[in-house]
Amino acid sequence: MHTKFTLTRRQLLVGTAHTALAASAITEAAAATDVLPRVTVTRDPNCGCCIAWVEHMRASGFPVDVVEIDDVVPLKVKLGVPEALMSCHTSQVGSYVVEGHVPADAVKRLLAERPDATGIAVAGMPIGSPGMEIKGEAPRPYEVVIFSNDRQNVFARFRGTRQT
Template identity: 55%
Template sequence: MNGRKTLAGLLTALLLGGPGLAAAADVLVYKSPTCGCCGAWVEHMRANGFNVVTRNVEDLAPLKQRLGVSPQVASCHTAVVDGYVVEGHVPADVVEKLLSERPAVTGIAAPGMPVGSPGMEVPGQPARPYTVVSFDDQGRVREYARR
């Protein structure tokens, strides 16, 4: 097992509250208790086969900082999926791509709140193109997927 995998497993176990819950949850989402779009993203993930656990948090800034989410890639909610950070309204198929490819990154993000991304759909408005980026602990941000 490489160092990245060990760190990812440890991070997941710590954030999920120990090995019992870590085995039961695919996605742990930290979100504001009043954010409707975050709840819609959770439902999108569930509809795509992910087991999701949510934790309501009043102030996400300290968590984002601890997990390496810079303001450049930040959005409204932060999730941990198998040791990776998934920031914001990233589509389920892109999360699946991340888990399949297992790149050496901290995580992926849909910076801001792109209109048309899962949870950010606007009735009567077409989705706008947006980019999902990867980010690492060195501050590098790269395009990961386009929608």
């Protein structure tokens, strides 16, 4: 016994629209799970390299808020940034501190691995690190350090934005 099934053009269009809506909803739900957390950057309003780092983070997919204050040091101390690792700006993302010109890829790794630490830092302002690019100057190698109250270790090594 065969049952003949025929679709009208209207039924076909409605079915196609429903399928497209369902596929779109699935894609949006998958994309929502890949959304990066908001980064709050606290910086001195007179520092230009901090804005370049903010742009690096935004280009890497992070939503970023910027807070400007004249003296960032008290915040660094409050958040537990060791003096030897202090740089020009301090950021908070999730439960972590990100100090200085840390590449976005290192921040993404930190968030993916979720180590028991206060945060990560790039001490000083190494030439070629994100926000510290200088035209005509080759990026210099530098370390991203992971830190907590009782320890500091190398988390990653970079030259520019490339891990080495």
